[in-house]
Amino acid sequence: MKINTTIRFYEELNDYLSEDIRRQDILIDTKEGNSVGELIYSFGVACAAVDLILVNGHSANFDYILQDNDQISVYPVFERFNITSVSLIENSPLRNLKFICDDHLGRLAKYLRMLGFDTLYNNDYDHNILISLSNSHNRILLSRDKKLLLNKKITRRYLVKQAEPGEQVREVLEYFDLKKNITPMSRCLECNGVVQQVPEESVKHRIEKYIIEINDEFTECKGCGKIFWKGSHYDSMMKRIRKIVD
Ligand SMILES: [Zn+2]
Incomplete structure (x- = not known):
């Protein structure tokens, strides 16, 4: 007996599908006894990229056996806020998002740091290091390289579509709904x-006297020890941030 089901993939899971079936209900016949995991896999979608499966509105596991007329919705690991608010997920994965950028996204990494987001980047990282840091730190791997992101070992990924770094950061903010989490200048670029913030006393021996005279607020990077004050580059950076966010 044939089982008729309807399946729909959300967000970046569509990147795995051929263009004619993206972002729509797909009607499909399967054999009796097939699991929803097998069905998902038959579309070429990596199971590691899937976070939530809803069958007729109820959350289901990969080994759920398909029944006639099932309506299936498949969501990626990092769904948008609006999905979480309506869905039945327990242990929602929403948290403090952390990122790792691949070796082609150095400027995106700096932009994300400028906005206060924890973002690893080093152009020496090869694919294996990227994947292992992404998994061990629970960092979302940002890349424009589809082939890299298809690696089944990756559990958190996002395929960046835009080519220009300013557009890329807007894309990431928008996609993960991060605008309200921006904390400018809280991370070292x-x-x-x-x-x-650090008291003047603790830094004054390390910077020029005239800077101390015209500034009364100082911050310090806990990683590399670099000291910051609100000089002219502060204003230009705030201007850039406003341009990105507005
Ligand atoms: Zn630093």
Whole structure:
């Protein structure tokens, strides 16, 4: 007996599908006894990229056996906020998002740091290191390389579509709904360390006297020890941030 089901993939899971079936209900016949995991796999979608399966509105596991007329919705590991609010997921994966950028996304990494997001980047990281850091730190691997992201070992991934870094950061903010989590100047652009306010006393021996005279607020990177004050580059950076966010 044939089982008729309807399946729909959400968000970046569509990247795995051929263009004619993206972002729509797909009607499909399967054999009796097939699991929803087998069905998903038959579309070429890596199971590691899937976080949530809803069958007729109820959350289901990969080994759920398909029944006639099932309506299946498949969501990626990092769904948008609006899905979480309506879905039945337990242990929602929403948390403090952390990123790792591949070796082609150095400028995106700096932008994300500038906005306060914990973002690893080093152009020496090869694919194996990227995947292992992404998994061990629970970092979302950002890449424009589809082949890299198809690696089944990756559990958190996002395929960046835009080519220009300013557009890329807007894309990531929008996709993960991060605008309200922006904390400008809270992270070091060079090393990703946390930047904190420090008393003048603790830094004055390390910077020029005239800077001390015209500034009364200083911050320091806990990673590399770099000291910051609100000089002219601060204003230009805030301007850039406003341009990205607005
Ligand atoms: Zn630093």
